[in-house]
Amino acid sequence: MESPTTRRKFSPSLENIRMSPIVLISEEARARAEAFEASGKTFIRFQRGEIDFPTPAHIADALVEGVAKDLTRYPRSGGEDFFRRAVVERLRRDYAVGDLDPENVVAMYGGQQGLELCFKLFSRGAGFSPTWSCVLENFVPHAGIDFEEVPLNADFSIDFDRVESAIRGRDFFYLNNPQNPTGKVFSRDELDVITELCTRHGVFIVADEAYERIVYDGLEHQTMARVQQDNVISVFTFSKTFAMTGWRLGYVVTRNEHVAKLLRLGNYTQTAGITTFLQYAGAHALTNHSASESAVHSMLDEYTRRRDTLYEGLRGLSGVHIDRPHGAFYMFPNFTDRIPARVRGAQRDRWVYEHLMEVGVATVYGSCFGKHFGDNVRLSFSATPVPVVHEAVDRIRRVFS
Numbered sequence: 001m002e003s004p005t006t007r008r009k010f011s012p013s014l015e016n017i018r019m020s021p022i023v024l025i026s027e028e029a030r031a032r033a034e035a036f037e038a039s040g041k042t043f044i045r046f047q048r049g050e051i052d053f054p055t056p057a058h059i060a061d062a063l064v065e066g067v068a069k070d071l072t073r074y075p076r077s078g079g080e081d082f083f084r085r086a087v088v089e090r091l092r093r094d095y096a097v098g099d100l101d102p103e104n105v106v107a108m109y110g111g112q113q114g115l116e117l118c119f120k121l122f123s124r125g126a127g128f129s130p131t132w133s134c135v136l137e138n139f140v141p142h143a144g145i146d147f148e149e150v151p152l153n154a155d156f157s158i159d160f161d162r163v164e165s166a167i168r169g170r171d172f173f174y175l176n177n178p179q180n181p182t183g184k185v186f187s188r189d190e191l192d193v194i195t196e197l198c199t200r201h202g203v204f205i206v207a208d209e210a211y212e213r214i215v216y217d218g219l220e221h222q223t224m225a226r227v228q229q230d231n232v233i234s235v236f237t238f239s240k241t242f243a244m245t246g247w248r249l250g251y252v253v254t255r256n257e258h259v260a261k262l263l264r265l266g267n268y269t270q271t272a273g274i275t276t277f278l279q280y281a282g283a284h285a286l287t288n289h290s291a292s293e294s295a296v297h298s299m300l301d302e303y304t305r306r307r308d309t310l311y312e313g314l315r316g317l318s319g320v321h322i323d324r325p326h327g328a329f330y331m332f333p334n335f336t337d338r339i340p341a342r343v344r345g346a347q348r349d350r351w352v353y354e355h356l357m358e359v360g361v362a363t364v365y366g367s368c369f370g371k372h373f374g375d376n377v378r379l380s381f382s383a384t385p386v387p388v389v390h391e392a393v394d395r396i397r398r399v400f401s
Contacts, residue, residue: 016141020133021368022048025353029362036360044384044392047362049180049329052383053243053302056295062284066277075273078264079107079251083274086283087236087251093289095223104253106263107274111210111237111250117266118172118206118233118252119143121259125206126166127174128152130181130332130369130376132208135174151372154334156184156323164197172204178211178221181369181378182332183325185215188222195227207234211328213241213296216304219326230256240328241296242285249274249282303329306381306389313393317400329382332366336375338400349374359395 009015025047033043054060078084084102091097108114112134119125119139127135129149140147150166153159156179167173175194177186186194198205207224215221225234237250254260267273285292310331311324319337335352343351353365356377366376381389 013142013144018137018141020137022133022364025362025364025368029357032357032362033360041360042388042391043360043362044388044395045362046379046381046384046392047364048383049240049245049380050383051240051243051245051299052385053299055243055247056285056291058288058291058295059242059244059281059285062288063277063281065284066280069277069280071276071280073276075276075279077268077273078260079105079274080276080279083107083251083279083283086286087253090286091223091225091253095226097223097226099228100225100253100255103257104255104260106252106254106260106267107279108235108250108252108263108267109271109274110239110248111208111235113248113267113270114235114237114250114252114263115139115206115208116142117263117270118235119145120266121262122171122204124170125172125174126150126163126170128158128176128179129372130366131174132176132180133364133368136370149370149372151370152182152184154321156182158186158190158194160193160197163194164201167198167201167203170201170203172206173198174206174208175224176208176210177224178215178325178327180211180328181330181364181366181376182323183328183330185219185327186222191222191224195224195229195232199229199231202231204231204233207232209234210237211240212236214300214303214329215327216300216307217326221327225253228255230254230259233259238282238285242292243295243299244285247278247281249278302385303381305386306384307331309386309389310379310381310393313390314396317397320400329380331379331381332373332376333379334373334376335400339375352377355399356396359399361392361395 036043084105087105088100116139120143124146126148129151148166150162212221224232233254235252238244315322320333322333339351349365349367363377366373
């Protein structure tokens with residue numbers, strides 16, 4: 001018998017959330033891998049931004065030390081003083097941003113909580129497409145945001161007229177740099193134009209800087225925390241830089257005192273603060289500069305080898321357009337010229353994805369990242385050593401040669 005609560009309608013902020021398609025793809029890949037690997041072949045996972053490096057030992061050791069110091073009590077909402085001071089010092093040392101103090105910093109459970117709370121500040125937003133799937137599947141519906149996707153050009157350059165048109169009447173612009181899924185690194189000039197447009201129209205910038213240290217080819221990340229205005233909110237995470245994806249530690253930086261206050265209240269409401277011994281380890285990662293730099297450069301060297309192997313293996317493939325990413329650990333090739341014109345709709349979205357899955361290569365189809373790049377697929381080389389990349393290239397070339 002059906003109970004009176006069976007058809008209860010709950011809050012739209014939760015009812016409208018969808019599971020990230022990347023998670024669903026990972027579950028599908030896990031199911032397919034068992035049968036595929038039974039034949040003795042390796043199932044290759046390009047679908048998720050997980051990292052195959054261990055967390056650097058000096059950070060793990062600091063966690064144990066934090067527990068030994070009895071840093072296990074209720075934490076301070078928004079972050080302990082020692083953590084926030086470490087962030088301020090780190091921004092001064094690495095980016096020459098010297099006009100911030102601990103009150104400009106709010107500790108978060110990963111960049112994801114920081115972004116979710118930032119989205120909750122507003123009601124109307126815009127951002128580049130393609131974009132990280134969690135923005136569309138989680139943050140936007142949870143916050144009830146009216147969100148407009150602003151497509152990058154085919155070569156991932158910016159149409160600034162489109163940007164200006166989109167932000168009129170909006171509250172904020174979401175900016176991910178380096179960008180997931182394209183690997184684009186926005187230049188100082190591009191960022192300055194975006195800042196000028198947003199400031200002119202009274203629009204906040206929510207800057208997602210998750211991949212800040214994963215840049216190649218001699219480029220340097222241009223943090224938005226350097227902008228000396230109160231309409232900029234920068235969100236950072238330890239997940240990618242320090243191979244700490246499961247630790248769930250991040251922070252938000254803003255010169256806007258009211259925004260910082262609201263984010264601290266939001267953090268307290270959701271989680272009553274961030275586990276203190278996690279903050280202790282995070283502060284150690286930021287302040288033990290030599291050990292952290294050594295670990296980061298070692299990972300970057302390997303990511304560079306993987307990127308170059310994947311790019312060189314695929315760039316000559318007929319009918320496939322591919323750009324060499326300059327940041328993050330994703331590649332986002334376009335297969336428009338290889339997909340039969342008769343294939344349309346949802347079948348078209350999954351056409352390349354399905355063909356690669358059949359040969360044991362899991363990817364993410366482009367429509368997971370918005371409305372404008374459905375013929376692309378994302379390849380993540382964050383957890384695929386060079387020999388695995390070589391094997392993946394061989395399989396992809398066999399499918400599309």
